[in-house]
Amino acid sequence: MRYPKRIGRLSVPRRKVQLATAAMLLATTMAACGQDDGASAPKAPAAIPELTKDPLTLSFIWFEWPPAQALEAFANAEYKKERPNVTVKVKTVPNANWHDAMFTQFAAHKTDFDIAILDSQHIGEAVTNGNILDLTDFVKKNIDVKAYNPYLLAAYGQFPQAETGKRDENASLYGLPLLGDTWTMIYRKDLIGDKPPQTWDEMISAAEKCQSENPGVSGLAFHQANGSDAAAVTYNTVNGVYGGNLWDAKSRKIEGVLNDAAGQEAMDVLVNKMKPLTAKGSGNWFIDEVNAAVAQGKACIAFNWIAASGGLLDPKESTLGATREEILGKLGFATLPTQKTNLVPLGGMGMHVSAYSAEANQAEALNFMKWFEQADVQKKWAAAGGVPSRTDALQSPEFLNAGPFNKVYADSVPRMRDMWNVPEYARLVDIENTNVNAALNGAKKPKDALDDIAKEQQRVLDSSGGKGGGGL
Amino acid sequence: MSDPVPLTTDHPGQVASATPPAPGGSRRLSDRWLAVAFISPALLLLLAMSVFPLLWALYLSFTDYSATRGGAAHFVWFENYTAILTSAQVHLRALTTLIYVVGAVVLQTVLGFTIAYLISRRTHGRGLLTTLFLVPMMLSPVVVGLFWRFMLDAQFGVINSMLGSLGLEQVEWLTRQRTALFSLIVVDTWQWTPFIMLIALAGLTAVPKYLYEAASIDRASEWFRFRTITLPLVWPLLLIAVLFRAIEAFRLFDLVYILTSGGPGVSTETLSFHVYKVAFLGFNTGTASAYGILMVLIVIVLTQLYLRYLNKLKED
Numbered sequence: 167m168r169y170p171k172r173i174g175r176l177s178v179p180r181r182k183v184q185l186a187t188a189a190m191l192l193a194t195t196m197a198a199c200g201q202d203d204g205a206s207a208p209k210a211p212a213a214i215p216e217l218t219k220d221p222l223t224l225s226f227i228w229f230e231w232p233p234a235q236a237l238e239a240f241a242n243a244e245y246k247k248e249r250p251n252v253t254v255k256v257k258t259v260p261n262a263n264w265h266d267a268m269f270t271q272f273a274a275h276k277t278d279f280d281i282a283i284l285d286s287q288h289i290g291e292a293v294t295n296g297n298i299l300d301l302t303d304f305v306k307k308n309i310d311v312k313a314y315n316p317y318l319l320a321a322y323g324q325f326p327q328a329e330t331g332k333r334d335e336n337a338s339l340y341g342l343p344l345l346g347d348t349w350t351m352i353y354r355k356d357l358i359g360d361k362p363p364q365t366w367d368e369m370i371s372a373a374e375k376c377q378s379e380n381p382g383v384s385g386l387a388f389h390q391a392n393g394s395d396a397a398a399v400t401y402n403t404v405n406g407v408y409g410g411n412l413w414d415a416k417s418r419k420i421e422g423v424l425n426d427a428a429g430q431e432a433m434d435v436l437v438n439k440m441k442p443l444t445a446k447g448s449g450n451w452f453i454d455e456v457n458a459a460v461a462q463g464k465a466c467i468a469f470n471w472i473a474a475s476g477g478l479l480d481p482k483e484s485t486l487g488a489t490r491e492e493i494l495g496k497l498g499f500a501t502l503p504t505q506k507t508n509l510v511p512l513g514g515m516g517m518h519v520s521a522y523s524a525e526a527n528q529a530e531a532l533n534f535m536k537w538f539e540q541a542d543v544q545k546k547w548a549a550a551g552g553v554p555s556r557t558d559a560l561q562s563p564e565f566l567n568a569g570p571f572n573k574v575y576a577d578s579v580p581r582m583r584d585m586w587n588v589p590e591y592a593r594l595v596d597i598e599n600t601n602v603n604a605a606l607n608g609a610k611k612p613k614d615a616l617d618d619i620a621k622e623q624q625r626v627l628d629s630s631g632g633k634g635g636g637g638l
Numbered sequence: 639m640s641d642p643v644p645l646t647t648d649h650p651g652q653v654a655s656a657t658p659p660a661p662g663g664s665r666r667l668s669d670r671w672l673a674v675a676f677i678s679p680a681l682l683l684l685l686a687m688s689v690f691p692l693l694w695a696l697y698l699s700f701t702d703y704s705a706t707r708g709g710a711a712h713f714v715w716f717e718n719y720t721a722i723l724t725s726a727q728v729h730l731r732a733l734t735t736l737i738y739v740v741g742a743v744v745l746q747t748v749l750g751f752t753i754a755y756l757i758s759r760r761t762h763g764r765g766l767l768t769t770l771f772l773v774p775m776m777l778s779p780v781v782v783g784l785f786w787r788f789m790l791d792a793q794f795g796v797i798n799s800m801l802g803s804l805g806l807e808q809v810e811w812l813t814r815q816r817t818a819l820f821s822l823i824v825v826d827t828w829q830w831t832p833f834i835m836l837i838a839l840a841g842l843t844a845v846p847k848y849l850y851e852a853a854s855i856d857r858a859s860e861w862f863r864f865r866t867i868t869l870p871l872v873w874p875l876l877l878i879a880v881l882f883r884a885i886e887a888f889r890l891f892d893l894v895y896i897l898t899s900g901g902p903g904v905s906t907e908t909l910s911f912h913v914y915k916v917a918f919l920g921f922n923t924g925t926a927s928a929y930g931i932l933m934v935l936i937v938i939v940l941t942q943l944y945l946r947y948l949n950k951l952k953e954d
Contacts, residue, residue: 262899266918273705273921295706392901447792449813449902464793589707592919604903609815626920636702637915637922638725 207293207340208521212303214536215529223253224530227268227279228515230258231453233345233473233552240550241534248537252530261452262393265592272297277520280527281534283344284518285395286321286584287591293325293340294589298518299528301535302338308536309342315579318343318555322516327415327587331580340518342535343555345473347513348578349403350571352460352468352475355498357383362500366407366435369467369503373443376466385443387465391452392603395595398585399511401436401602403469406509406583407502408432413586413623421624425616428506437605437612449607460497461485471513472571473553475499479569499571501578512582514553548572590626593637597622699928706921718928728929730904731912734819738908739887741823742830747880749827750834755868757835758842768839775832783896786825787812790897815905818898822906825893830883837879841872874951881944885937909933 224241228234234256241254257279259267265288271277272295284292292298301323305311311319320328323341328334351369353362357376363369373385389396402412410428413420423429444451445459453474459465461477461484477483478497479490487493502510517538519531537543544554548565553575559565560576586594598619605615629636699718703711722728757767774782789796790811798808811821845868853863891910894900900907907915913933917926 262895269706269921270918291706295708297706391899392903393899445793446808447798447810447813449810450899459793590920596915596919600901600904603901604905607810607813607815607902609903609905636704637917637920637925638721638727 206296207298207300207338208296210299210301210304210519210528210532212307214304214308214532215525217249217529217533218526219251220526221251221253222526222530223255224281224527224534225279226254226256226281226283226517227277228256228258228283229261229264231261231474232476234258236551237344240547240552244543244546245534245537249530249533252534254534264394268292269297269592272520272522275522277522280520280523280531282518282520283515284341285515286512287587287595289323289325289340289516289518290327290587291589291591292518293338297521298340299521300338301340301342301519301532304532305339305342308532309539313541313556313558314343315555315557315560317582318346318579321512321582321584322514322555325587327584329415330583341516342539343514344517344538345514346553346555346560346575346579347471347473347515348510348575348582349399349469349502349513350472350475350574351500351502352465352470352478353498353500354383354463354466354496356496357466360498362498363467363503366404366503366505370435370439370443373467377443380466383464383466384445384448384459385466386440387444387448387451387456387459387468388440389452389456389469390441390444390448390603390606391450391455392599394452395585395599396452397602397606398595398598399513400469401433401598402583402585403502403509403511404436404440405429405432406507406511407505408435409506415586418627419624420627421620423620424623425620429616429620430613433605433612433616436602441606449603463496469502472575473513475571476551476569494570497570499574501574501581508581509583510578510581512584514555588627590630593626594623597626695927695930698924699931701924703924703927704921705923711924714924718925719932721925722929722932727904728909728912731907731909734906735888735890735908735910738819738823738826738890738906739884741819742826742887743880743883745823745827746831746834746883747876750831750879751838751872751876753831754835754838754842758839768836771835772832774829775836777829779829779892780896782825782829783893786821786828787897790821812898813902815902818902818906822890822893822897825897826887826890830886834876834879834883838872838876841875842868845871874948877944877948877951881941881948885941888937889933 226237228237238254238256241256245252245254265285268277268279268282268284268288269291271279272292282292282298284298289298293300305323316333317328317331319339319342320333320337322343323339324333324337325340326334326337328337351362353372354376357380358372363372377383377385389400391397405412405424405428408428408431410426410432411423414423445464448455448459451459453470456465456468456470457474457478460468460470463485479493481488481490481493484493486496502508517531517535519528519535523531538547539556541556541558544556544559545562545564548554548559548562549568551568553572554560554565560579565572566576585591588594601610601615601619601622604610605612610618698711700713700715701711702714702718753771757764757771760767788794790798792798792808792810792813795811797811801807801809809817811817849867850863853867858866889910890908891914894906894908894911895914898906900911909929910933913926913929916922916929
């Protein structure tokens with residue numbers, strides 16, 4: 167079969183089509199690249215704007231864990247009494263995606279959440295990029311700051327980062343506390359006795375003895391995974407207990423500080439004394455795996471975040487007893503042992519208003535935060551399973567009686583230390599996570615791992631805002 | 639005032655006809671215009687979804703742009719490319735990726751072809767067997783990663799449980815340097831061997847029967863028939879399957895993310911996983927774009943070399 171010949175000139179000259187396509191691409195590129203948005207956090211109004219009477223959904227973003235469900239249930243039960251037209255939705259993502267889920271939306275300058283629940287260390291990145299509202303004026307007018315431990319208020323809202331244990335009253339605030347948290351030591355009373363070990367050395371000895379006396383039960387269980395901040399928090403905790411420092415915040419110096427003698431000793435204790443007491447294959451354990459080991463009676467002593475420990479007392483999830491009381495007969499919760507210092511890791515998160523949320527939603531978010539930080543609401547939040555930050559709520563029977571680990575939190579507050587709250591946090595924590603995980607799993611020698619952390623982290627801090635090749 | 643433009647032609651047969659189009663207004667809506675009108679939606683979609691992002695990534699790769707930090711993008715020219723190509727971190731990930739690609743593709747090819755060969759020799763139940771073998775390929779890699787993560791768990795995984803019942807020691811599949819990469823290769827092989835098998839089966843089915851009949855008449859051995867008839871005829875098709883699998887394996891991300899998170903340390907971090915970290919942990923968009931462009935270039939160059947070899951094979 168023969169095909170007919172093409173007749174006549176091209177109706178649309180090829181050159182024109184090419185030019186039009188090129189022009190369109192150029193225009194789109196210019197439009198896409200033209201967002202010159204020198205970032206700085208926009209200010210929230212001091213007074214809450216008029217609230218809408220229309221139905222409104224106030225969205226939070228958090229990672230998937232029990233406090234997220236507790237918050238949604240609590241807010242819809244209590245906040246609705248004050249604002250019946252508002253529904254609270256807590257959107258959750260897997261822990262490992264938490265940072266990406268928030269900051270990719272921030273990067274797009276469009277968020278499907280109104281309140282971002284940020285880790286304290288994320289604040290620097292969000293503030294520097296102008297992603298969250300500056301709440302300083304709002305806090306001055308609406309929040310009783312004296313009701314808080316100053317460091318808790320600073321840790322979940324202040325930027326630049328506060329010195330450990332203090333708050334700079336002249337610094338700006340970008341968030342308010344939502345959930346306080348720290349590590350608790352979970353120990354088997356039936357295996358190592360009612361009295362928890364007081365020092366880190368005692369703790370290791372007790373774990374060693376317990377492991378040798380109870381075949382099938384490992385001495386220790388703690389976070390070792392290389393995702394999120396798992397292995398990094400573990401090392402940082404031991405580092406703090408052994409008198410080390412993560413950095414010199416003023417001179418932004420990490421090399422020579424993190425890997426000094428105290429830092430090396432901490433790494434040695436972690437890898438050579440603690441790791442041999444853990445279960446085989448526990449090198450990728452995080453919150454859930456540690457809880458599972460405790461609930462199945464497979465660990466003598468474990469360390470985990472308090473906010474994630476509630477499930478341990480659920481008889482349906484535990485092999486340690488048929489009732490909560492029976493489980494509590496075997497499990498004890500205590501503050502972390504001390505050694506050269508008594509530092510404990512600061513956990514928990516604050517609430518931050520998205521700069522890209524609609525005005526009505528931002529107003530509602532501010533109203534929610536004002537409501538949430540009231541004394542009676544904080545006590546109800548404590549009773550509902552939350553960990554409040556107001557001192558009066560922390561000392562209230564509602565909180566102290568809600569769980570056996572709540573007293574641990576209240577006692578730990580003056581001992582807390584945070585990581586680096588700088589825009590480069592995500593990279594710093596990844597460097598530390600991967601190297602500590604490598605040391606724990608035999609992929610690197612402990613000293614090499616620590617030296618590599620210090621060197622690589624220093625490079626990240628030094629090259630901030632530098633030229634090409636950033637991020638490698 | 640010009641003549642109104644007719645929306646349709648009066649002569650439906652005109653497109654296929656050798657007769658020149660009628661002069662006047664109808665020329666304005668020629669077959670070329672119609673063709674442009676019909677393909678433009680698809681073309682625009684392609685431009686918006688593929689060409690523009692690629693060009694933008696190319697532009698960003700020469701800048702220090704960060705998606706979250708905002709501000710204007712400053713040209714750093716080839717600094718991103720130089721930094722990537724000279725980075726020891728990248729070299730390490732490239733080596734890991736290479737070991738993974740070679741290990742996974744070789745294993746999948748050998749297994750896939752063997753299974754296809756065995757299935758092709760069956761006369762009964764061939765369809766059912768093929769369907770069963772294809773099931774892993776139809777699953778999402780995330781789902782596959784999750785259930786293999788449970789199966790490979792050192793404490794309560796079914797694999798170690800089976801090893802234990804055989805009196806063997808527990809293996810830390812996902813937390814030791816060597817076993818972690820090996821586990822990734824095994825899981826990828828479990829999922830993607832059926833793909834090679836499918837293509838090889840198509841090739842094996844297409845081998846003319848008379849060649850085997852002639853070989854039988856000549857009393858050729860089974861091995862001789864395989865070596866001189868089966869393999870040469872299936873080989874080109876198998877190589878195309880290998881090409882597809884190699885490209886897929888080169889950009890492996892999901893299994894690493896679910897199974898090992900790149901660990902222990904960074905020992906199972908592939909290039910794609912590293913690009914993800916550069917792009918989303920530090921939001922170094924410029925560097926990540928250059929990294930992505932380099933990966934595309936590597937795939938294009940290797941594919942071209944491979945295709946040339948295939949063409950040569952065809953010509954021979």
